[in-house]
Amino acid sequence: MEQLRIGFLAAGSIIIHRHALELAQNPDAKLIMVYDPIRERAEKLAKTYGMKVAASEKELINNPDIDAVIVATPNSEHARLCIAAFEAGKHVLCEKPMATSLEDAAAMIRAGEKAGKILMIGHNQCLMAPHLKAKQLLKEGCIGEILSFRSSFGHGGPETWSQDNGPHTWFFKKDKAFVGSMGDLGVHKAYLLPWLLGSDFVEAGAFIDTKAKRNEKGELISVDDNAVCILRMANGVTGQLTASWTYGAREDNVTVIYGTKGQMTLGADPEYQVEVLLNNGEQARYKVGAMATNVTQVKSGIPDLFVDCILDEMPPPFDGMKGYKALATVIACMESAASKKICAVRNELP
Numbered sequence: 001m002e003q004l005r006i007g008f009l010a011a012g013s014i015i016i017h018r019h020a021l022e023l024a025q026n027p028d029a030k031l032i033m034v035y036d037p038i039r040e041r042a043e044k045l046a047k048t049y050g051m052k053v054a055a056s057e058k059e060l061i062n063n064p065d066i067d068a069v070i071v072a073t074p075n076s077e078h079a080r081l082c083i084a085a086f087e088a089g090k091h092v093l094c095e096k097p098m099a100t101s102l103e104d105a106a107a108m109i110r111a112g113e114k115a116g117k118i119l120m121i122g123h124n125q126c127l128m129a130p131h132l133k134a135k136q137l138l139k140e141g142c143i144g145e146i147l148s149f150r151s152s153f154g155h156g157g158p159e160t161w162s163q164d165n166g167p168h169t170w171f172f173k174k175d176k177a178f179v180g181s182m183g184d185l186g187v188h189k190a191y192l193l194p195w196l197l198g199s200d201f202v203e204a205g206a207f208i209d210t211k212a213k214r215n216e217k218g219e220l221i222s223v224d225d226n227a228v229c230i231l232r233m234a235n236g237v238t239g240q241l242t243a244s245w246t247y248g249a250r251e252d253n254v255t256v257i258y259g260t261k262g263q264m265t266l267g268a269d270p271e272y273q274v275e276v277l278l279n280n281g282e283q284a285r286y287k288v289g290a291m292a293t294n295v296t297q298v299k300s301g302i303p304d305l306f307v308d309c310i311l312d313e314m315p316p317p318f319d320g321m322k323g324y325k326a327l328a329t330v331i332a333c334m335e336s337a338a339s340k341k342i343c344a345v346r347n348e349l350p
Contacts, residue, residue, distance in 0.1 A: 078108075
């Protein structure tokens with residue numbers, strides 16, 4: 001296979017600003033076709049990159065000239081489309097959260113295995129330069145044994161970034177999104193922290209609320225806009241995860257990790273994105289490149305990694321099981337908020 005031939009299922013902001021943009025610069029990728037239920041969006045993207053416009057999802061998925069598809073639809077469509085793509089013999093890169101239930105996520109994983117095709121989830125935070133540097137330093141033991149963490153991801157909300165911007169955005173509708181800030185932003189931390197710290201989440205306690213965001217009718221939206229969660233890992237590390245769509249003044253993507261020798265702060269200083277402060281007063285600060293934000297995008301590396309994994313026949317580092325466990329963490333937090341109890345994270349496939 002000289003080039004990986006790719007189709008896009010959706011022409012929304014994440015396709016425009018990440019997947020299509022990055023793949024168009026990759027000589028090993030060829031952009032073939034796009035489908036979006038709003039045809040004008042598909043036509044605009046197709047014109048930019050010289051693609052064909054599919055009249056239906058089925059036309060794109062069954063196109064023999066396509067090797068792989070990227071699924072970036074509303075969350076409620078992920079499982080159905082990914083499974084259909086596997087049944088048509090395609091590799092799949094799916095945006096997060098991978099599904100709206102653990103049963104659907106498991107079905108996606110099994111469909112990919114049955115087809116012998118790659119399922120990769122768009123876990124872009126792991127490839128951000130500050131997080132890569134942090135993982136290296138933690139592996140070297142720079143702050144000793146990890147004890148706890150606190151990690152936040154918040155901004156002013158998706159309604160200013162989504163293609164269907166405004167209070168009618170699909171992100172605000174439970175039947176399409178399934179979950180709000182916790183699924184949009186919290187899920188990033190739900191996969192990032194286990195990757196950084198080397199242990200899965202096993203228990204969750206959470207307060208998840210809708211405080212401010214309103215729909216086109218002026219009513220509070222049907223999904224959450226704020227989440228505060230306490231999590232325990234299999235290795236005993238505990239910490240706090242916060243997600244919000246109400247941080248309107250400034251985006252917050254800061255993680256602090258505490259160890260027996262000191263602490264590490266990620267994303268707090270715009271210039272020195274990785275800072276290490278030891279208990280003895282020694283300090284190290286690293287210029288490693290910026291975090292991506294909704295305002296300032298940086299190359300994610302996810303689409304290129306997807307291409308490399310397929311062409312080089314390598315298992316993807318951010319596979320379906322990692323996506324499943326991140327979703328399981330989100331669901332455990334939601335269950336805790338609803339029941340007002342500590343809930344187990346169901347990391348095993350049903």
